[in-house]
Amino acid sequence: MNANAVNIPAGCTLCPRDCGVDRTVAAGYCKSSDAVRVSLHQLHFGEEPVLSGTAGSGTIFFSHCAMRCVYCQNYRISHEGRGTVRSAEELCGMMLELQELGAHNVNLVTAGHYVPSLVSSLRMARKQGLEIPVVWNSSAYEKPETLRLLQGLVDIYLPDFRYYDPAAAARYSGAPDYPSWAKKAIMEMYRQVGHLSVIDGMAARGIMIRLLLLPGHAGAVRNTLAWIRDALSAETWVSLMGQYCPVFRAHDFPEIDRQITEQEYRLCRGYLDELGFENGFVQEAGSSADYTPVFTD
Numbered sequence: 324m325n326a327n328a329v330n331i332p333a334g335c336t337l338c339p340r341d342c343g344v345d346r347t348v349a350a351g352y353c354k355s356s357d358a359v360r361v362s363l364h365q366l367h368f369g370e371e372p373v374l375s376g377t378a379g380s381g382t383i384f385f386s387h388c389a390m391r392c393v394y395c396q397n398y399r400i401s402h403e404g405r406g407t408v409r410s411a412e413e414l415c416g417m418m419l420e421l422q423e424l425g426a427h428n429v430n431l432v433t434a435g436h437y438v439p440s441l442v443s444s445l446r447m448a449r450k451q452g453l454e455i456p457v458v459w460n461s462s463a464y465e466k467p468e469t470l471r472l473l474q475g476l477v478d479i480y481l482p483d484f485r486y487y488d489p490a491a492a493a494r495y496s497g498a499p500d501y502p503s504w505a506k507k508a509i510m511e512m513y514r515q516v517g518h519l520s521v522i523d524g525m526a527a528r529g530i531m532i533r534l535l536l537l538p539g540h541a542g543a544v545r546n547t548l549a550w551i552r553d554a555l556s557a558e559t560w561v562s563l564m565g566q567y568c569p570v571f572r573a574h575d576f577p578e579i580d581r582q583i584t585e586q587e588y589r590l591c592r593g594y595l596d597e598l599g600f601e602n603g604f605v606q607e608a609g610s611s612a613d614y615t616p617v618f619t620d
């Protein structure tokens with residue numbers, strides 16, 4: 324076992340890929356070994372206003388990913404695995420450093436394939452004075468039993484709900500079972516933390532669900548929002564993301580080799596009103612930073 328690894332199971336079944344590989348000697352679908360690899364940690368000002376605030380969100384980007392979407396804008400990190408192996412102590416130190424820099428929260432980006440190691444670092448950081456909320460920023464392609472390991476350690480869940488349609492999940496992420504796992508994962512996240520509570524303009528605890536608008540998939544966005552309303556209620560905080568840009572292997576898929584249109588954007592914006600959502604944000608089409616509140620009256 325790598326000296327930096329903490330309790331990654333010998334036959335890894337952490338996520339729905341269920342590779343069953345021994346990560347001390349082989350890589351599964353996510354390509355990660357048993358050692359935690361971090362690409363970068365920094366203050367990030369492009370998250371939703373309740374996360375970035377004025378001082379920034381303390382993001383830690385983890386290398387590799389179990390989704391590996393063909394249009395991933397972070398493909399150098401997720402697919403190519405750029406990053407450096409970090410020990411549990413170093414990871415703990417990053418969290419405390421981000422707090423020291425004034426971050427409103429520690430934002431763990433795509434860390435699902437490292438959960439056991441993260442549990443260890445988070446416990447260590449809390450003992451050493453980490454007080455700001457911890458955000459779990461994920462694809463939602465996660466098992467409830469793995470998420471249960473994070474109970475009491477994560478304050479804010481920030482899952483994507485990427486696909487409603489299994490065929491789209493299969494085509495762009497090789498994961499036809501994504502919709503069923505994402506629904507189960509989101510229910511578990513909600514069970515742990517409930518609806519988002521915002522104190523003095525900053526997220527303190529709860530769940531906010533992100534929906535990336537993919538070209539030609541406005542109908543799926545409506546279906547996803549309807550599921551969220553029925554499963555969790557229209558009180559749920561949602562974040563409609565219009566930043567999609569065709570990068571990486573998106574050029575091999577003509578139907579998504581473009582940005583979303585103004586019409587698609589307006590359609591999805593309208594679904595929020597139609598289905599009664601009042602909490603959350605809408606990101607301007609083609610922008611990665613301009614958010615407006617869902618409820619603007």
Ligand code: SF4
Binds near residue numbers: 337344353436
């Ligand atoms: S975390 Fe990686 S190795 Fe483990 S089951 Fe998922 S994809 Fe496979």
